[in-house]
Amino acid sequence: MERSLFTRLIRLAGLTGLLMVMSWPCGPFVSSQAPASDEAAGPSRLETAPPGDCVACHGSKRVLPADHGETKKMARKDCLECHEEKTKSLRTRMPLSHTHWLGHVSCAECHPSGTSGPAPSTNQCLECHGSFETVARATRGMDPDPHNSPHYGMKLDCDLCHHQHAKSENFCAQCHSWTLSVP
Amino acid sequence: MSEKKKGLTRREFLRKTGGAATLAGVGAGGLMLSPMMARADEAPKKWDESYDVVVIGSGFAGLAAAIEARQAGSSVMVMEKMAVPGGNSIINGGVIAAAGSPLQTRAGIKDTPDLLLEDMLKAGLYLNHLDLAGKVAEKSNEVVQWTIDFLGTQYQENLVHLGGHSVPRSYSTFNHSGSAIVLQQIAKLKAMGENVKTKRFLETFIRDKEGRIIGIRMQDGYRFPKGGGAVRFVQAKKAVILATGGFSADLPFRSIQDPKLTRDVDTTNQPGATAEGLLEALRIGATPVQISWIQLGPWASPDEKGFGIGPHFAAGAAFPYGVMVDPKTGLRFINELADRKIRADAILKTGHPCVVLADSQGVAKIAPLLPKQIERGVVKKFDTLDALAASYGIPAGSLRETVGNYNGFIKNGEDKEFGKYLQKDVKPIGQAPFYAMRVWPKVHHTMGGIQINTQAQPLDLDHRPIPGLYAAGEIAGGVHGAVRLGSCAVIDCLVFGRIAGQNAAAEKVRS
Numbered sequence A: 001m002e003r004s005l006f007t008r009l010i011r012l013a014g015l016t017g018l019l020m021v022m023s024w025p026c027g028p029f030v031s032s033q034a035p036a037s038d039e040a041a042g043p044s045r046l047e048t049a050p051p052g053d054c055v056a057c058h059g060s061k062r063v064l065p066a067d068h069g070e071t072k073k074m075a076r077k078d079c080l081e082c083h084e085e086k087t088k089s090l091r092t093r094m095p096l097s098h099t100h101w102l103g104h105v106s107c108a109e110c111h112p113s114g115t116s117g118p119a120p121s122t123n124q125c126l127e128c129h130g131s132f133e134t135v136a137r138a139t140r141g142m143d144p145d146p147h148n149s150p151h152y153g154m155k156l157d158c159d160l161c162h163h164q165h166a167k168s169e170n171f172c173a174q175c176h177s178w179t180l181s182v183p
Numbered sequence B: 001m002s003e004k005k006k007g008l009t010r011r012e013f014l015r016k017t018g019g020a021a022t023l024a025g026v027g028a029g030g031l032m033l034s035p036m037m038a039r040a041d042e043a044p045k046k047w048d049e050s051y052d053v054v055v056i057g058s059g060f061a062g063l064a065a066a067i068e069a070r071q072a073g074s075s076v077m078v079m080e081k082m083a084v085p086g087g088n089s090i091i092n093g094g095v096i097a098a099a100g101s102p103l104q105t106r107a108g109i110k111d112t113p114d115l116l117l118e119d120m121l122k123a124g125l126y127l128n129h130l131d132l133a134g135k136v137a138e139k140s141n142e143v144v145q146w147t148i149d150f151l152g153t154q155y156q157e158n159l160v161h162l163g164g165h166s167v168p169r170s171y172s173t174f175n176h177s178g179s180a181i182v183l184q185q186i187a188k189l190k191a192m193g194e195n196v197k198t199k200r201f202l203e204t205f206i207r208d209k210e211g212r213i214i215g216i217r218m219q220d221g222y223r224f225p226k227g228g229g230a231v232r233f234v235q236a237k238k239a240v241i242l243a244t245g246g247f248s249a250d251l252p253f254r255s256i257q258d259p260k261l262t263r264d265v266d267t268t269n270q271p272g273a274t275a276e277g278l279l280e281a282l283r284i285g286a287t288p289v290q291i292s293w294i295q296l297g298p299w300a301s302p303d304e305k306g307f308g309i310g311p312h313f314a315a316g317a318a319f320p321y322g323v324m325v326d327p328k329t330g331l332r333f334i335n336e337l338a339d340r341k342i343r344a345d346a347i348l349k350t351g352h353p354c355v356v357l358a359d360s361q362g363v364a365k366i367a368p369l370l371p372k373q374i375e376r377g378v379v380k381k382f383d384t385l386d387a388l389a390a391s392y393g394i395p396a397g398s399l400r401e402t403v404g405n406y407n408g409f410i411k412n413g414e415d416k417e418f419g420k421y422l423q424k425d426v427k428p429i430g431q432a433p434f435y436a437m438r439v440w441p442k443v444h445h446t447m448g449g450i451q452i453n454t455q456a457q458p459l460d461l462d463h464r465p466i467p468g469l470y471a472a473g474e475i476a477g478g479v480h481g482a483v484r485l486g487s488c489a490v491i492d493c494l495v496f497g498r499i500a501g502q503n504a505a506a507e508k509v510r511s
Helices: A005-022 A054-058 A076-082 A096-102 A122-129 A132-138 B010-017 B020-027 B035-040 B060-071 B102-107 B113-123 B130-138 B140-149 B179-191 B251-257 B276-283 B310-321 B340-350 B364-375 B385-392 B396-412 B489-506
Strands: B049-056 B076-080 B095-097 B170-172 B200-207 B213-220 B230-242 B294-297 B323-325 B354-359 B380-382 B434-439 B442-446 B449-451 B469-471
Touching (some): B049 B060, B049 B213, B060 B230, B060 B489, B076 B200, B095 B140, B113 B130, B230 B489, B276 B449, B294 B340, B310 B354, B310 B364, B364 B380, B469 B489
Parallel strands (some): B049 B230
Antiparallel strands (some): B095 B170, B213 B230, B294 B442, B354 B434, B380 B434
C-alpha cells in the first residue's frame, strides 16, 4: 500500500531535523552559520554611544572593577592619567575599537559603507597608520621586532594581533615564548 | 598543540552517526545534498569562482606549482587555510641540498646525484620509492640554481654538512630561514598577477560522473582551527594541486600513527601542520604510503618552544665541529652526523636531554646567530670546559677525557669511535670560549603521505592516476622512506611542485 503524503512529510521532517542536529559545529567542518568572531554574541555595538559610556553597550554587565571611577565623559587622554603605559597599561584589557573610539576614531571612519559590510582590510588601518614601513619604524630595535618578522617580513595583516572587536593577542606566541605587550 | 575539536572528536562522531559519508554533509549545513553526491555528482548549479589550476597550500611546493602553471599561461588560485602564507616553509631553517653544485666544486668536494640518492636510500632504510627519490636527487642542483637564477634567492658562501649526508652539500640561505626562498616565490607570483589567498580552507573535492576532480568546496574566511568561513564552490578547469604539507602538529592523527608522540612531545612545526588535506585525499581513494614514519629532529632544544634558533648551533656548529655527550656520563654515544633517526633514537634512549658543544673555532660558521641564541638562554657560553661541565652536571674529568680522545681522532684524521665524517676545516676542541646547548627530539616531518608517480599524480587504490589531481611536497609519501635527510624536503617540494604545476597547466581545459 502506498505511504500517505503525511507519512512521507513526517519522515522528511525527521530527516531534516536529523541533518540539522548533525550540522552542529564539529571539528574543522564547521558550518557557515557559526559566528565569525567570538564577539558576535557580545554587547550591542552602538555607534552613537559616547566612548566612555560603558553602560550604553554593556548594559548591566560589569566591565570595570567595582572601585573604578565614573568614565562616562572620559576620552583616551583622561584614561591615560591613571593608566600610564609602563605600570597600568590598558593594552589587551579591552578591544582596540574602544581605544580608537576613546581617541575620537568612530566606527564610521573604518566602516565608511556601514558596519554590516565586509570587514575592513589592512589598507584601512594604513589610511591613518601610514605604511608597513612607518609602523615597522616604531618598533625598530625591538627584539623580537613584531613588525618586521624574519619569516613574513613587514607586510602582515594588522588584525593578526590587533583585533578591533576582541582583545588583541600576540600572534608570534603560537610558536615563540616571547611576551609582547600588544596594543 | 592544535586541539581543534571541542566536545565530540571526529572519530566519536563517525562512530555515533555511522560513517564518513555524513561528516562532509555536516560541513555544508547540507540539508539537500549528501556528501557522496557532492563528490560524484555534477558541478554545483553555479561555481563561485573558476580557474584553470587551483593550488591548495602556499609552502615551497604549492608556490612552485603556481609559478610554473602561471608561467605556462594558466590562470591560478593559490589558497592557504592559515591567516599567513608559507606554512612550515616560511619558518624553516633555510638549508637546501644540491648534489654536484658550483659551491661544492669551489670547495673541492666531489659529489653526484647518485651519491645523494645512496644517502637518501640508506637513511630511508630502502623504503624510498626509487623513481621518486631518484628524481629529487637528479634535479637537486638544477632546482637550487633555479631558486638563485629565477627567484633571486640569496645564499651564504659556505656549505653545511648535515647528518646522513656523505659530503657537505647543503646551501644555506642568507638569513638562515626558508623565508628567503618563500618570500621570493610570493614576490614572483605577485609579479605574475597572483596573490596567495589566505583563510581559505579545502573542505572536499568535487568530481564529475567519471570521477575526475573538477573543483573544490571550500570555506572562505576560515579561522584555524575553529572554522567559520562562508562555503564557496571553486572550479578547476584543468586540475587541483594538493600541497597541504605534513601533520606533525596534528596531535590526534600523529598519535594514531605513532602512540609515543603524545601531547608532551613538542613539535617544530607551525600550528597548521595538520592532516585535513591528507585525509581528504585518502577519502577519495588516494593510496596511503608509510604514514607512521614520523621524524623527530635531534637538534632541537627543550629550552625554547618549537624549532627556535637552537638548531643552527647544533647542526651548524656542534654536530659537524664539536661533540654530543650524555651529561650523566660525559661520554659520546653516537656519530653526531648520523641520520636524524639514528641520533634522535640515541638521545631518547639516554632518557634525558643531552648536551652538544663546540669551541670558539667550531662556531665560526654560525657566529652571527650566537648573541641571540645566548640572550634567549638556549646556548650558553663558558670560559672553560670545566665550567661547562659544572653547568650541566657532567662529570668534569670524563668530559675532558672525551674531548681529549676526540681531538686525537682529529689529529689522526679518523673518528675511530663512531666514524663521523671529519670536516676539511675541523680543528681540535680547545679554544675558549666554549658553547653548549641541550638537545631533546621534537616532531618535525611526516615522511609518509599519499602515493604519487614521477609526474606528481596521486594514484588510487587501483594504481591509476586520479584524474584532475596533482600532489607535491610533504603530503606525498615515498620520497624519503623511513627517514628524511636534512635539507632534502625543500628539493622534494620544489622539484615535484614544479612538475605538478607544469603538468597541471598542460591538461586540457574542461568546459
